[in-house]
Amino acid sequence: MMAIERSEVRFGLTAIPYMVRRSQRRGTVSIAIDPSMGVLLTAPQTTPIARLDRVVHDKARWIVERLRRGSADAERTAPREFVNGETFLYLGRQYRLRIVAGAVAKVVLTGGRLAVTVPVGSAAAVRKAVVAWYRHHAAERLPERAAIWAKKLGVAVPVVLIRDQRRRWGSCDPKGNLRFNWRIIQAAMRLVDYVVAHELVHLAHRNHTAGFWAALGRVMPDYEARRERLCQVGRRFEW
Ligand SMILES: [Zn+2]
Numbered sequence: 001m002m003a004i005e006r007s008e009v010r011f012g013l014t015a016i017p018y019m020v021r022r023s024q025r026r027g028t029v030s031i032a033i034d035p036s037m038g039v040l041l042t043a044p045q046t047t048p049i050a051r052l053d054r055v056v057h058d059k060a061r062w063i064v065e066r067l068r069r070g071s072a073d074a075e076r077t078a079p080r081e082f083v084n085g086e087t088f089l090y091l092g093r094q095y096r097l098r099i100v101a102g103a104v105a106k107v108v109l110t111g112g113r114l115a116v117t118v119p120v121g122s123a124a125a126v127r128k129a130v131v132a133w134y135r136h137h138a139a140e141r142l143p144e145r146a147a148i149w150a151k152k153l154g155v156a157v158p159v160v161l162i163r164d165q166r167r168r169w170g171s172c173d174p175k176g177n178l179r180f181n182w183r184i185i186q187a188a189m190r191l192v193d194y195v196v197a198h199e200l201v202h203l204a205h206r207n208h209t210a211g212f213w214a215a216l217g218r219v220m221p222d223y224e225a226r227r228e229r230l231c232q233v234g235r236r237f238e239w
Pocket residue numbers: 198202208
């Protein structure tokens with residue numbers, strides 16, 4: 001039985017703790033980043049810890065970056081459980097889920113909480129009620145935003161349909177109907193508006209040509225920042 005060795009390296013203000021696994025067959029040191037275990041070195045039997053500290057220090061920037069990215073991915077892709085206290089987003093604000101037993105299914109946004117009343121508090125029942133609530137609000141708010149941005153763009157107010165399309169935020173069909181993913185209503189309004197304005201510009205410009213981006217930029221000069229932000233936070237909305 002081998003004792004697990006541990007050490008820690010400082011990189012600026014960041015402490016990088018790591019574990020060492022000794023291997024008789026190893027001639028070199030290797031570093032692995034494990035989302036749950038952290039930093040794990042595999043090293044020959046005789047390499048002193050001081051030497052391993054230097055190896056970690058030399059790779060510190062890469063290690064910190066990997067750890068940071070790993071935890072961000074975990075947060076974004078953590079499966080939804082639909083339990084009390086879980087955080088849900090609506091128009092960019094966070095609300096805590098509160099499940100209440102009651103005969104008639106109902107969802108209310110109140111005092112920082114998303115209060116869900118369901119007869120049976122199973123995850124499936126709560127999910128169904130929550131999704132219906134999001135869809136209802138998407139169907140209310142997205143046509144309002146489309147009307148506002150259609151006016152700015154000088155185009156006719158289109159038909160707006162709400163869909164369950166996991167991968168796309170919006171689309172524009174050849175007849176000029178706009179479809180939006182209900183999930184976008186979790187985003188802050190300025191990101192919702194980016195998606196709405198983007199699809200409206202497609203009424204005049206089918207493809208993402210220079211003319212398309214110029215038309216969008218005329219009504220939304222900061223569209224690039226909004227698009228970038230949506231790329232960063234978008235995966236949190238996919239559940
Ligand atoms: Zn597009």
